[in-house]
Amino acid sequence: MPRKFNHGLDYDDDDYGDEYDDYDYDYDIDSDAEDNGNLPKPNQETDSSSIWRCSICTYDNDQSMTTCDICGVLRNPLPLSGISNGNDLKTVPFKFDIPSPDDMVTNGLHSSKRGPKASATVRKDNTSAPMSARFSNSSSLMMSKGSNVTGNENNQLKDEEHNLRSSAKSPDEMSGTLSSYHEGGVEHTLPMDEIKPPILARSLDSVSINDRGGTGKAASWGQYKPEKWMLPESEDGLLNQLNLAIVGHVDSGKSTLSGRLLHLLGRISQKEMHKHEKEAKLQGKGSFAYAWALDESPEERERGITMTVAVAYFDTKRYRVVVLDSPGHKDFVPNMISGATQADAALLVIDASIGSFEAGMDGSKGQTKEHAQLIRSFGVDQLIVAVNKMDVVEYSNDRFNLIKRQLGTFLRSSGFRDSSVLWIPLSAMENQNLVTAPSDVRLLSWYKGPYLLDAIDSLHPPTRDVLKPLVMPICDVIKSPTMNQVSACGKLEGGALRSGVKVLVMPSGDVGTVRSLERDSRPCAIARSGDNVAVVLQGIDTSKVIAGGVLCHPNFPISIAKHLELKVLILDGASPILIGSQLEFHIHHAKEAARVEKMVSLLDPKTGKVMKKAPRCLLAKQSAVIEVVLQGPVCAEEFSSCKALGRVSLRALGRTIAVGIVTRVIEKEP
Ligand code: GTP
């Protein structure tokens, strides 16, 4: 049976209602126009020739003003990304075979230049204070955590960081190097509707590449020495674990496909399947029988939609696959984020039926693009596109090609390399091309590629942070009051666990002991980075273990903060962001209300260079550095120190408006 989990913190969207009402944007962005690659509407001239009205805030400005006096928006917006300029038709494509942004951060730039000095500075202090002195209990999220760096050392670190920044190649220079790359020395010419994507790709790319060095956490973690048992043993005979997020527009067939796979691979018995079929038929929902294996709650079954992420497991030749079946409905994107943030790779399910694919691609109502962008922003670069419901379109090659062409353009724009995207036409309902080659001649006649299971096996094994201390964001908590026991579920993003090990539970700062570990409801001896497990804890107040929290190594506590600097990319069709904008802030499995405190700089979307300091408004497709203040503290780290705790997405009015990374933890909770 799959394990279900809801979003970490129990938020009701209504909680935001009042704040959004107070913040009433008076503008209308033509999302269709944006989807077609057109520019935002220029500011309109009003009847009076001496004034012009800002299209964003509607303020009537004097003719002499070139930017709006209130919100700073340009009177006649410049092409944001060179879309309208004929010369720009020759666009350098996104360079696909450079190291990924994550690799750049991990291998180059900061970590290698940080050097031993910073590391040595912090090392002795990490173990100096006893736990009781460094942590004090208080209620809920406001647990206090002592600093493990003294004032002097802090200054030293700052100095060092300053030196690094001024002496090393600047992040802007780094991104310049990347953006000037020409693939194979060839410049590709793209049709008009394909111009926008590479620019967006570069923006996403530079968002990751240009983050600055950390404030010492990476250095202190550099002192961590894993014990022998923590390192993976090649001879242990275990398959690699692969966390596979199943994402895509509502009703595309994600749960049906997952259920069918589980059944075909023997994870759901014939008896269970019969039961689902019978019950589904009784409720007049016979076609949902396979989906019911994942959609377990009465409400999900009644509504015929997935609402929370279901976690299930199956094995392939190469992998122990953890299926993270996400909801596709737009109301449950926060749950999708919480599940998909654990993904090593993703299966993007597309409904091939006429009209359904198009609905999923709709910029304002569809979830195909939003899910793809979110997945990419979580660092996932391996994608399988399952073009499902091919039975409905008679297994048409033309339909498949059209979907591949249109979606492929968008995926490229979101930073997915062509070589890392696999396209599989299939039918979950008719069991075509799932775990064996297709049998339907209509598909056989033109499709010669791998079937889905083979495609999953062809994915590259994900890299794991086995040399870093334990970090496990908690996505779900299972309490068993009778046994006074609590299980924290999630994916280890660093380090390893086994029974008897002590863990620090953040943000409470309490220490618990691992009693046992479970994978797929079965005990397992050791969990290492990348494994998705349930950690049964003892010796801890169960109320201190919360979804959205993090398990970490007692000597290497992660930061808790409310004030963060972010580097973000504003997504297509997003509402303008101003100082004071109220947003929903998502980081690993935590969600908090946030306020934009400061607009630090606007970045060139092509190069990542600072174009303007202190912009007053951010629009779609722009990239910027901003500061946010959260309503409550979250566990967060700079992206350069810990990717899993440094990736963020911002949402407003029910849609994702920006993705990005934490570049600075400005104020840590004491
Ligand atoms: P959400 O989780 O709510 O986003 O939906 P989903 O993507 O999980 O879709 P689900 O599996 O619930 O299926 C939605 C509908 O599509 C059901 O009626 C399925 O029977 C139908 N369906 C799924 N796969 C296929 C397929 O290959 N062919 C046909 N014809 N119908 C399918």
Ligand code: MG
């Ligand atoms: Mg579903």
